Amino acid sequence: MKVLFAGGGTGGHLYPAIAMAAELALLVPDVGVSFAGTTSGIEATEVPRLGYRLHLVPVRGLKRGRSLGDIIANLGVLADFSAALGRAVALVKREAPDVVVGTGGFVSAPLLLAAQLMRKKTLIQEQNAFPGVTTKLLSVLASEVHLSFEEARRFLIKKKGVFVSGNPARSFVLQSAAVARMRFGLHEDRPTLLVFGGSRGARSINNAVLQWLDEITVSANLVWQTGALDFERIKSKVTLSPSVWVAPYIEDMGMAYSAADLVLCRAGASSIAELTNLGKPSVLVPFPYATGDHQRHNARALVKSGAAMVVEDDSLAERESIKNILELLHESERLQKMGEASLKLAYPDAARQLALRIISLANKY
Numbered sequence: 001m002k003v004l005f006a007g008g009g010t011g012g013h014l015y016p017a018i019a020m021a022a023e024l025a026l027l028v029p030d031v032g033v034s035f036a037g038t039t040s041g042i043e044a045t046e047v048p049r050l051g052y053r054l055h056l057v058p059v060r061g062l063k064r065g066r067s068l069g070d071i072i073a074n075l076g077v078l079a080d081f082s083a084a085l086g087r088a089v090a091l092v093k094r095e096a097p098d099v100v101v102g103t104g105g106f107v108s109a110p111l112l113l114a115a116q117l118m119r120k121k122t123l124i125q126e127q128n129a130f131p132g133v134t135t136k137l138l139s140v141l142a143s144e145v146h147l148s149f150e151e152a153r154r155f156l157i158k159k160k161g162v163f164v165s166g167n168p169a170r171s172f173v174l175q176s177a178a179v180a181r182m183r184f185g186l187h188e189d190r191p192t193l194l195v196f197g198g199s200r201g202a203r204s205i206n207n208a209v210l211q212w213l214d215e216i217t218v219s220a221n222l223v224w225q226t227g228a229l230d231f232e233r234i235k236s237k238v239t240l241s242p243s244v245w246v247a248p249y250i251e252d253m254g255m256a257y258s259a260a261d262l263v264l265c266r267a268g269a270s271s272i273a274e275l276t277n278l279g280k281p282s283v284l285v286p287f288p289y290a291t292g293d294h295q296r297h298n299a300r301a302l303v304k305s306g307a308a309m310v311v312e313d314d315s316l317a318e319r320e321s322i323k324n325i326l327e328l329l330h331e332s333e334r335l336q337k338m339g340e341a342s343l344k345l346a347y348p349d350a351a352r353q354l355a356l357r358i359i360s361l362a363n364k365y
Helices: 011-027 043-049 068-095 108-117 133-141 150-155 177-183 203-211 213-217 231-235 253-259 269-278 291-304 319-329 332-343 350-362
Strands: 002-007 032-037 053-056 099-104 121-126 144-147 162-164 192-195 221-225 244-247 262-265 282-284 308-310
Touching: 002 011, 002 068, 002 108, 011 032, 011 043, 011 099, 011 121, 011 269, 011 350, 032 043, 032 068, 043 053, 068 108, 099 108, 099 133, 099 350, 108 121, 108 133, 121 133, 121 350, 144 150, 144 350, 150 162, 150 291, 177 253, 192 253, 203 213, 203 262, 213 221, 213 319, 221 253, 231 244, 253 269, 262 269, 262 319, 269 291, 269 332, 282 291, 291 308, 308 319, 319 332
Parallel strands: 002 032, 002 099, 032 053, 099 121, 121 144, 144 162, 192 221, 192 262, 221 244, 262 282, 282 308
Antiparallel strands: none
8 A cells, every 4th residue: 555645845744644644654654655845845854754754745825816917926936837737747657656645735635636537545634724725736536635724625726525624733741730730830829821822933922922021920830932033132131930831942842732721823724723633722812824714614614613712813912812811711600611611622542543544545546
C-alpha cells in the first residue's frame, strides 16, 4: 500500500498529514508513505527531519487582491500551475500511490487534480470551518472529503462522501493543575491564564497582555508564550514572580494546558483541535488577515457551542476586553460549562479514523 500526502506551507496544513502518516505506519507496518511539497514551506525541513521522502513540486498561490498588479501576477501563477500539474502527473505516474491525500497549501491543488484526472483515489482533509479554495473546487471529484467542523459542509457542492472527522492534533495527558503550576513556579491556588500565539507569537496579543500585565497578575497566574520575535522586548519589561512565567516557546505544552483554567490564543485549526480535545475554555482572537478570514469562522463555531469567547484583534487592548477576560477567568462555574461544551466538539482519535478511511479507499481498487 502506498500513500502520497500533498500539503504544507504552514504547520496547520502539514502536521495533520504527519499525524495520519504516523497512524498509517502503526496500522499497516509496510505502508509506503511520501510527501509532496515546496521548497518555501515548512515541509521542506520537517518532512526530511521526520524521515519521510519529500517530492518537490514548484507552485505558487494566487494573489487575493483585485489590483492590476495582482491580476498580472495571477496570470503568471496560472502558467506556473500548468507546469506544476504536468510535474504532478509525472510524479503520480512514477510513485503509483493507492491514495493521494490533500491537506491544503499550494501544492495540494496540482497533486489532487493530477490524481483525479488519472482516476486515483483522493481524500481531502480540511482543517478550517471555512474551506480553502482547493477544497471547494476539487472536493467535487474527491473520493472522500473529511471536515474538522460541521459548519464547513454548507460551503461544499459535494454532499455524498463528506464526513466530519476532526483535525488531527498533538496529544496531551492532563496533569493536576496544582502540580502543573508548581512546575512553572506559580501560585498553586490562583486561577491561571495561558497565553500563546504560535511559535512566532502574535504581536497584538503580546502587546495587550503586556499593557494589562499588572491587572492580570494581581489576582491570577500567567503562563505566557511570547514567540521568538517578541521575547527579548517583553523579557526586558517583565519581572518574573510566582504570578508570571514567560518564555519564547513552551516545550511542555501538556503541562501548560494542565496549569490553565482559561486559554487566550488565535483561532487556528490546530489550536482549536487541541483545546477541544482537552476540554479547555478559551478566549479566541482571530487573526484578521487569515486567508478567507477562516479563523473567524473557526472561532464562531466554538462560540456557537458555548465553548469560547471571541475578542477582536483591534479591540483586545481595550479595558473592556481585559475586564471581560478577567471576569471569565474568575468564574469557575462558567469556565466549567465552557470546558464541557469544548469537550463535546472533540475528535481525539481523528488521525486514526482518517488513517482507517485511507486504508479503506486503498482497498477499494
